[in-house]
Amino acid sequence: MISKEAFQQELDIIIKNAIREDVGDGDHSSLACIPNDAKGKAKLLVKDEGIIAGVEFAQQVFAYVDKALKIETLIEDGSSVEYGDVVFYVSGSSQSILKAERLVLNAMQRMSAIATKTNKYVKLLEGTGTKILDTRKTTPGIRALEKWAVKIGGGENHRFALYDMIMLKDNHIDFAGGVSHAIEKTKEYLKKTDRDLKIIVEARNLGEIEEILKTEGVYRILIDNFNYEDTRTAVKMIGDKCLTESSGGINEKTIREYAECGVNYISSGALTHSVYNMDLSLKAV
Structure with a gap:
C-alpha cells in the first residue's frame, strides 16, 4: 500500500495545483477592494448533516496559502455534524482567507459527502x-x-x-x-x-x-x-x-x-x- 510519505506528496501536489488553477496571477477580487494588511475571521458553517471530513486537509491548505493564519478547530474529522454546527474558525489576513476559501470548501464538501456515504455503508x-x-x-x-x-x-x-x-x-x-x-x-x-x-x-x-x-x-x-x-x-x-x-x-x-x-x-x-x-x-x- 502507499506510504504516508507518498500520500502526503499526493496531497501537496493537489494543493499546489488547485491554488495554481484557482488563483493564477492573483485573486484580483480581493486585491481590488481589501487592503493588504486587513485582518479578518471566518467560520466553517455546516448547512447539512452527516460526517465531516477534510478538516485536517483544510489546515494544510491554509498553511500553504499563509502560514500566519490561525485555525481554531471545534469539530474533528469523522464527527457527526448537523445544520448550524461550526467546524472551525480561521483568522488572519483577509486576503489569505479568501484565497484559500474555494479550495477548502470544494474539498471538504466532497470529502464529507464521501465520508457520510461510507459511514452509512459501514x-x-x-x-x-x-x-x-x-x-x-x-x-x-x-x-x-x-x-x-x-x-x-x-x-x-x-x-x-x-x-x-x-x-x-x-x-x-x-x-x-x-x-x-x-x-x-x-x-x-x-x-x-x-x-x-x-x-x-x-x-x-x-x-x-x-x-x-x-x-x-x-x-x-x-x-x-x-x-x-x-x-x-x-x-x-x-x-x-x-x-x-x-x-x-x-x-x-x-x-x-x-x-x-x-x-x-x-x-x-x-x-x-x-x-x-x-x-x-x-x-x-
Missing part, C-alpha cells in the same frame, strides 16, 4: 464481519482526498493505484489467455522484478474460482457480479485459502445480504463516484 454491515472497500473509480487528480474521506467514514482503502497491488481483472485474464496463465505470468513477473505485491484475481463464474484455487499465491478473489446463491457457494469453495471480495452493482439495498454470504470485503465504486456534496459555507464573522 453501519449497514455492522455485525457481519464484512468490511467496505473503495475502488479506483475516483475523480482524476484528487484520488488522495477521496480515499482519505473513505477512511474517515470508517471504510478501508483498496489499492491506491495501479502500482501498489496486482489486480487481474477480466481484460487481463482474456489478454493473457486465461486465469491460470495470467496468475503464473504475474508470479514470474514479480519474481523477475523483485516486487512484493499482493495478487487479487477476479472471477466471473464458479468455474474460474475453481481454476484460481488450483494456483498458490493469490491474496484475494474478487467474486464479481455473482448472485447471492453463487456468492455463498463461492465462499464455501474458497474457505480459508484466501480472502474474498464481492463487487458489481452492490448498493445499500443489497449490501447486507451480500455480506451475510460470508465475504470478507465488499467493494463499491459508488462511495466516490456517486455522492452529493455536503452543504458547507465559509462565512466572515
